[in-house]
Amino acid sequence: MSALSQAICRPCSSRFAASFLHQSQPLTRSFSTSLSRKEQKAAQPQTPATDSIELGAPVTYISESHDPWFNLSYEDWLMRNTPHNQPVLFLYRNFPCVVIGRNQNPWKESTPHKLREAGIPLVRRRSGGGTVFHDMGNTNFSIILPRLLFTRSHGAELVSRAIREQLAIKECTVNERNDVIIRDGQKEYKMISGSAYKIIQHRAYHHGTMLISSSLTELGKSLKSNSPNMQTKSILSHRSPVTTLNHYNPSSTPIHHDDFVHAVTSEFSKVYSDPTHSKKMETNEVNSDWIKEPKVWKGVEELKSWEWQYGQTPExxxxxxxxxxxxxxxxxxxxxxxxxxxxxxxxxxxxxxxxxxxxxxxxxxxxxxxxxxxxxxxxxxxxxxxxxxxxxxxxxxxxxxxxxxxxxxxx
Missing domain, CATH: 3.30.390.50 (CO dehydrogenase flavoprotein, C-terminal domain)
Known part of the structure; x- marks a missing residue:
């Protein structure tokens, strides 16, 4: 394990990690685990820098925390502090909350005082994009890559491919907005994952939600605004019909968080691992009790502040x-x-x-x-x-x- 990994997390010891790293437990679904070098290169982002950047060994971090402020702060810390050429996958779940984009208006996207009455926190993330509802039936993913390899489509394509090929939901695809969707009929579709992005000097990430078994009733209630007459310079959410993975699951066994994590992690490993050149993927478990890095906790404090949560709102x-x-x-x-x-x-x-x-x-x-x-x-x-x-x-x-x-x- 790298010195960086030792400083911030531990090797994954969860039920999922045991099955993924050691195959010591039988899996309910079988996953393809290899690609030819040509297929692997084709599955990576295609930019002018693709052939000139030598990628390091990929790393996956799986958070055991359900605190949205911690997970968002840790995600930002990973982007800024992991090696520039290292592909990183971060996966986590949050307790029920509403997460708005960096440049959005909380009162146009929801009704904050009603959220507080329901005990549902409002969280403003550091990336752009629209408003989403998180609960324990939703898994969040973040794919962090060198900035010169960043494309808006790559992360969504990787996740949708994992769902099609490894969870057997053949209707899963990507739309023109790079949302992961379920194609239902010839023209209609329902979104299961929205996309948001952040780019800094050397790194960029694509992160999104995955509605596995979320309460769509709670989602609808939480994302309702009582300010129809409000005029704002903020970024407005693109409202789309939504559904869940389990609604289209062909198996009699429900899909759970660990199934999705396993599928996406397997696909990420297929695309970025290269065992022949000692680039096997490392998988680490993240627990907020272990994290002592001051910048992570300073980030949590900033995300919770009124100045960020509400004061960031455009006119x-x-x-x-x-x-x-x-x-x-x-x-x-x-x-x-x-x-x-x-x-x-x-x-x-x-x-x-x-x-x-x-x-x-x-x-x-x-x-x-x-x-x-x-x-x-x-x-x-x-x-x-x-x-x-x-x-x-x-x-x-x-x-x-x-x-x-x-x-x-x-x-």
Whole structure:
């Protein structure tokens, strides 16, 4: 094992690794384990640098952690710290969570306060792409390669080939967006894996989800936004019908996480291992309890911060309407980095209210709007505060709290 591997993980000791590395346990599915040198080269990314880069021995890392912040931080650490010429495969599962792309708007892609009520974390990853739902029926994969070998299609093709050839789901293929899909009929398809990418100086990765037995009901509920009028400069998700591997599984035995891991790892080894030149694939188990690397844990802290989770959001505007005890209220606002930059209220008063009363309430709302500028969108942290001596009466304080409570519910 390399010094790098010794520093960050241990040889795989899981049930999967034992069967893969030593073939000591019978497998429920048989896998092809070799390619000719010509076939292997053809299965690797085809770029102008393909023939000039000498690849090192491939390494697979299998995480035993289900913490999305740890797994995403560790993935980023692997990309930045493994040798530039080394093919790396990283596989992991997360407990239920919603993961948005680097340049997305959490309120346009989901309803964050409802996620919090359901105990489902919202996580912003470092790569682009759209929003996905993770649970324990979903396995995540990441293929890390030299930047000069990077193509957007390679990872998806490798994974779809593993599913077709090693899990016997012949309908599995790749669409023009490089999503892994199930072709259902002549024209219709359902996505089982979306794609996202990240490129740095010497390295690049393609990572994606694989819906094996995920709850599609929970997926649909979690990816529903209550802000249809929001206008945003963020990247919007491409909404597609989805399905699971097990829905198209021809075997009477359900596909599980270990089956998918075994299939993809076997395919990765076929493409990048070369036993004749001492380039056998190394497989390592990753446990968060073993990881002492400070950069990994600093990354976890950054991913959990409000500044990254919400403050990364591109500029947006929203229109809100509601019926409050004192009349109908409409609101227009803009926000940048999830901080309110402008907000206005327009009051449609209750019937039989005098013009003077309406004017006074509107004046209060104008004052309240000014006080909300600079506050965090939705949470409005610290918004309950003094609006000046003019509005210290309990009547205005109750009206202000009603407006702020309403905003928190509808934002």
């Amino acid at each position: 947006f505007s929203n229109e809100l309407e509601g019926k409050l005890s004192f009349g109908d209220l409409s609101t227009s606002l803009t926000a940048r980095h999830a901080l309110i930059t402008s907000i206005t209220f327009h009051l449609t008063p209750s019937l039989h209210e005098s013009t003077e009363e309406t004017s006074q309430k509107q004046a209060f709302l104008d004052s309240l709007a000014l006080s909300l500028v600079g506050h965090r969108y939705e949470s409005l942290d610290g918004a309950e505060g003094a609006l000046g001596h003019e509005w210290e009466d309990e009547k205005w304080r109750e009206m202000g709290n009603e407006v702020i409570g309403w905003l928190r519910r509808v934002m």
